[in-house]
Amino acid sequence: MPATTLAPRFDPSAIETSLYERWLKAGVFTADARDGDAPYVIVIPPPNVTAVLHMGHGLNNTIQDVLIRFERMRGREALWLPGTDHAGIATQNVVERLIASEEGTQRRDLGRERFVDRVWTYVRETGNTILEQLKAIGCSCDWSRTRFTLSEEYSRAVLTVFVDLFHQGLIYRGHRVIHWCPRCLTALSDEEAEFRDRDDHLYYIRYPLVDAGDAEESVVVATTRPETMFGDVALVFHPDDDRYQHLLGRSVRIPLTDVLIPIAVSPRVEREFGTAMLKVTPAHDANDFEIANELEGEYETPVIIDAEGKMVPDPARVPSVIHGLERYAARKRIVEMLESEHLLDKTEPYRHAVRHCYRCDTVVEPRLSDQWFVRMKPLAEPALEAYQRGRLTFVPERWGGVYENWLTEIRDWNISRQLWWGHRIPAWYCENEGCGHITVALDTPTACERCDGSLRQDEDVLDTWFSSWLWPFATMGWPAQTEDLARFYPGHTLATAAEIIFFWVARMVMAGFHFMGKQPFDTVYIHGTVRDTLHRKMSKSLGNGIDPIEVVHRYGADALRFTVIAGAPVGTDVILDPNDLETTFSPGRNFANKLWNVGRFILSNLDGPIVPADRWDPTQFELADRWILSRAQRAIADTTEALERFRLNDAANIAYHFVWDDLADWYVEQVKPRLYGTAAGGEVARAVLSNVFETALRLLHPIMPFITEELWQHLPGAREAMLVTAQWPSPRADLTDEEAEDRFARVQALVSAVRSVRADYSVPPATAVPAVVQPSSREALE
């Protein structure tokens, strides 16, 4: 008797690993590109190759697994394509720290080639960590299709895209002020330079007027960055500002220097801010760069801060005492000097948003440089249209507005990074003086295509997102025309967090349209963020994280999954308490145990032949039978609808209450006399019990795959089959019985009244108390 092998307390660790192995061995997660019904495709948001699973991954991947298992059970050929992202800056930083602490070396000591080798070694050693962890939480990815954004095949796709876009005029080399991280020593895109509020000061600096014959001797300019003033080329005021008209065309001297700069006008000046006089520093401020370009006449772009954020030793422009000083140290020193020369009018505290490197949190330094850009407007058009015509849906809908707004306001994308870890840009510069041609090609060219001169490859690599935006099709073999592409592109649902709508989601849609002619998915499910009880985002630095693997060890993968799914309604964040895992995961843990025990009870009472549903005789049903069967149909319909509408928490709760309240608390109790033979109808009871329990297992399987599979294995007649490939149930109209549901409520009321009295089902039905649930009393109620 299989039931006797079930332990009285549910022990997930005893079943999870072996069940997962069985699934893998049976190949049930592998999608067939040639056969099967209509496909359903999800591509995983590839975690960083250095990542270790955190709760955010746990939530994100559980959601995807619920969806993919649901559709798999519905008979679709389900493909969940997994993989990892090489994560340029992040990975390079990790390995840099590693070699610094373990070997005491710097990246530059090793040189490019050896450093990249070192990163590869690291990636080979640890790169599978997170994928293995996904298995521990039950993710049913098609591991035979695991991809990596820096693999040889994938790199081919990335470089192809670069070359194609270049030849289409959609990639160009631009000279402008970009966001620069002086710590990572690389350029960043607008999205990678995140705004964060900072408490700074607004310094009012006096620029002495040249040839000041009258009373007015200086012009006061407000700035947050006095250290940049040595790079000033002009002061400007608004053309309509009457206060300054008399200064137009005159010159001032940059304080602490002998450099003279003119006073001009620009409509970009905000007349309400500061003194309404703006210093123009074209090499160190993107806005100023634009202003300088618009001014009449030629202006230089003096660089006075270097790549590492230090003051340049330029004797003509920068006072020698601050040469080589770090920018903030320089600021402090400059302010002191201005004060002592009475050139600092005043200082005000000032809170404003400043861009920071999204990888290391260093304040970004605007820097004038040559970078590669993607012309985004033309690519954005179809992505915008798809949304506006309703072909791309966001859940919840409000995120669509965010997507739309970004695409509407889109600016060109800086894709070159001054890193070593990544796809090296396939562009070669001619070394012939005066040629200046750039050869862009997929395969390494031997000579300049214009003058046959020798070539030097661009040192830079591509932004990581320039590879991940191709994920939905580059993972399927593009640019080759593969079977996978034909069958599995386009996909269907993308599940991710709101913070990467710009980085990834919108760009994938653009790339999908441009290179495949079709959008890569139709629905973007945006789930919430995992936070602690103070509503702070869980993070390593705050130490408020929860290790999903620890939760799996303590309470099981099913408990983890159920808890996060039930606690993650559409559009809301998930709050978990890292200091009290016991309480936090109790909903899932308790429910898993409940399911285990009701399963144990039911299974132990299913000996002997079970009448299959197609040979039932409805006239033998008691009210309770009709009631629970009807409740089951309702649970099927409601759970299905909830999952279709991405209301995963509703699905979890519907199934929960069906199992706990309807099945365990009422039906199982009602049926005991019949099972124990103290009432007639044991065969009917067993048939219904078996059928309803089976339904419950199917409904719960996407959310709690392990425990449901294990119990399924013990069902009579189901031992060879696996639940993971079982059919999703459909509600049967002939078993739906609202009258029974209505009337059962009255039975429940009566049962409830006597429930506190000990019910001894071994006593024959003549006994007053349990008689309530007997057929005779049921009839009496009607």
Next chain:
RNA sequence: GGGCGAAUAGCUCAGGGGUCCAGAGCGCCUGCCUUACAAGCAGGAAGUCGGGGGUUCGAAUCCCUCUUCGCCCACCA
């Protein structure tokens, strides 16, 4: 500066014009080791649904406003 979201029991949250809309889980109180389950069972206490206005026969639910939190976007240096 612009936009979005949230405020419901001690905690985490469902619900989104009318009886089933005042709910769930956890916590709390009372009684139970009843042969599936003490990670349980049976009972119970607990909220003027953030404040104020309005629409309506009727408002947690719709509108306005205020307050408080959170998030996103943004070239006022």
